[in-house]
Every structure is written in C-alpha cells, then in structure tokens.
C-alpha cells in the first residue's frame with residue numbers, strides 16, 4: 671500500500687492540476703511542467719479543459735509552450751482542441767507532441783466509443799515522438815519512454831533532473847491508497863506489453879512517480895508501486911477468470927461483488943463538483959432511503975462503470991466477443 675499525495679506541487683518544476691473527471695474531484699489530473707519553457711502533460715477531457723485553462727491562467731502560465739499526450743484515450747486528449755482554441759484567441763499556438771503510434775488514433779478518435787458514448791473531436795497537427803527522444807524545456811529534459819500495455823501508444827516522460835516520472839495510465843488507475851485498479855482497458859490492452867513495461871520501469875531509478883489517476887508518490891513507496899501494480903493486475907485478472915469460468919463476464923453486479931471480495935478496494939468519499947450530478951445522486955438516494963436501501967456513493971457508481979468497461983479489455987485480449 672502506497673501513500674498518494676493529491677495536491678499541489680510534485681517538485682519545484684511540476685504541478686498537479688485536477689480536471690474534475692466526470693465532475694468528481696481528485697480522479698483525473700494533468701501535470702504542468704516548467705523550466706525555461708512550459709509544458710502540459712495530457713490535456714484532460716472535453717469537460718475538464720476549462721479547469722485546466724483556469725488553473726493555468728491563475729498561475730499566469732496560459733498557454734503553455736507545449737502539450738505532450740501520454741496516450742490517445744479521450745480523457746487525456748479531448749481537452750486539447752479546447753485548449754488549442756483558447757490559445758488561438760490569444761494569438762498563440764501550442765506545439766503538441768505524442769508517440770508516433772498515437773497519431774492515427776488521435777486522427778480517428780471514434781475508437782474511444784468503446785470507452786465512452788460521446789462525440790469525439792479528431793486531433794491532427796501532432797509532432798511525433800519515439801523512444802529515447804527528449805523534450806527540451808530549457809533547464810529540464812523530459813525523456814520519452816515507450817510504456818505500452820494499457821494502450822499501444824502509451825509513453826512515459828522521465829525528468830532526469832528531479833527524477834520524477836510521469837506514467838499516465840500505464841501502471842494502473844490508483845485514486846487512493848486502497849483504491850487501485852489495473853491498467854486493463856479496451857480496445858488495445860496487451861498483457862505481455864504491460865508486463866514488459868513494468869520490468870522496464872523497474873530499471874529506472876526514479877524518486878517520484880506521477881499518475882494521471884490520481885496523484886504522486888515519493889521515495890521507496892514510488893518504487894514499490896510497480897510491484898503493487900503487478901499484484902493488483904493479477905488479482906483483477908483472477909476476478910475476470912473466475913467470472914469467465916462461471917459464464918458471468920456480462921453480469922456486472924457479480925463482477926463488482928467479486929472485485930470487492932478479491933481486491934478489497936476502499937474507494938474514497940469522492941466529492942461531486944457538478945451541481946447537476948450532485949442533485950441527481952441526492953434524488954436517487956432519497957428514493958433509496960424510502961425503500962430502506964443503502965445510499966449509493968459516487969465511488970460505487972464509478973467502480974461499476976469502470977469494471978463494465980475494463981472487462982471488455984479482458985474479453986478482447988482473450989478473443990471473447992464483447
């Protein structure tokens with residue numbers, strides 16, 4: 671179990687910004703990195719871009735010189751068109767980088783429909799990156815490391831000066847000390863790539879690790895999270911295997927029950943920032959109160975939603991129709 675920090679500056683060069691994933695605080699983040707040049711690592715989702723722009727404007731740092739996308743999933747890329755347009759209004763342009771493998775996926779963002787049923791905006795004009803490249807922020811270099819598994823285009827960025835590594839979603843989704851899920855995700859999940867990624871990251875002597883979902887970890891605990899990631903992957907894989915054997919891969923309530931039993935997650939009390947969503951949940955819970963049912967939390971809803979999505983990643987990788 672690793673203690674995760676969820677606020678403020680990772681170090682003198684890097685700041686965590688909350689983009690309020692699905693309207694909830696401390697679930698999805700991007701990192702702002704500054705030296706002589708400034709850079710944003712990931713761009714959040716469409717609804718989240720306004721929070722990123724607002725935070726950067728408050729810091730007097732909008733627009734950044736660069737944006738680097740760790741991978742092309744919607745909640746890392748769909749904020750980009752909005753951030754770009756806000757920069758254009760100020761007659762500024764931002765250079766955007768991503769893995770060269772991300773370019774076709776960014777140009778055709780509909781592949782994200784398996785993850786979320788919304789309209790996606792395609793993204794072009796990306797400078798391609800490959801393993802070993804460096805992004806020079808004038809006084810700080812971000813080294814590009816391929817870390818596939820979660821998605822085929824995933825990169826990590828290693829800052830050799832502060833020895834902090836930005837890993838996006840490559841090692842999993844950890845939103846609290848006891849709320850950790852594996853990086854299994856459709857449609858491009860690749861188990862052996864993921865295991866190689868963990869081995870590769872173990873060779874790097876980083877001092878802190880910065881996750882997209884959500885926060886950063888220091889010291890020995892930062893190294894330990896790679897081991898923890900592998901453990902949680904094995905447990906989650908076991909959940910799907912049991913469900914598959916029982917012929918219940920499509921039974922979401924059974925999957926949640928199994929995940930709670932095998933993985934024992936403790937989901938933090940997630941605060942909804944969005945008034946509309948907060949109202950819906952409160953109406954739902956007052957109805958449940960009348961019929962004497964336990965209130966649903968934001969964490970319950972998110973766990974159910976994410977498992978419903980993640981199981982498709984497992985199915986695709988096993989050649990099972992989803």
Ligand SMILES: [Zn+2]
Pocket residue numbers: 741743820821839855
């Ligand atoms: Zn992702």
